[in-house]
Amino acid sequence: MAKIGILGCEAVNTEMNCVMIGCFGNLRGREGKFKDYPAEEPLDLVGIIHCGGCPTAVGTGRIWQKVQALVDYGIDALHLTSCLVQLCPFKDQFIATIREEYPDLKVVEGTHFFNNEEEFKTGVKELLSQRAVTPQRMNDLVFKRIKFT
Template sequence: MARIGILTCSNATQELGCSSASCLADFRKRKGAFEAYAPEEPLDLVGMINCPGCPTVIGPEKLLQRIRALTDFRVDAIHFTYCVKTLCPFKEKYRKALQEAFPKIKIVIGTHRENVTEEEFHDRVKKLFCQPRKSMVDVILNKD
């Protein structure tokens, strides 16, 4: 039995509304990064947590606190989601810090199958981030 935790990107989950459905679907179907497990080995999803956001200059220490939500539950592996893999400029620092702090836990970069190129994914996410949005400023200035 492999006990698995998943670290998501809070930009994807909190800002852009990702429910992690694709990661979870391929976890169930053992596709993408989950293909690497032996077919006879049962997989147990122990938990998921989003990253704590911008690490500032303090860096990975912020994540090391947050990741206890997974590591305190005896996970064998922590998967960084596809969004962390493709969007996060801190992923290598995170990977190194987690590997040093938890040498017995396997850090895996990736979750679901990659159905589009990284460039295409970046373009589409950029459009989402940059779409015109109303805010409280528009309410205050009667522009809503």
């Protein structure tokens, strides 16, 4: 049995309400980045943790703590989510730290494939900036410009 842990992007999880449907679906179906495991080997998702969030520019080293929380449960492999792989500017530093701290741990870049990586990035950019559909905030209430359904 392969004991698997997943490391995800905090921003995608908290800002964009990602429920990791692609990650789990591909794991269940042994597709995407999970298709290279031997067919006879059951896959056991031990747990999921997220990076801790930006700002990270001064502190990629902390990733070892996050991964340790999964290593404590004896994971054989750590998959970085495909979102993290595509979007995180610190991905390579994360991987270098993880490989140094846990040399026996198999590190896999990704969980699933994207139909169109550029479309995905453009969509995430809009989700983060929210320019097309402006969200309402407390100031809208304070300045009495709030709209009601």
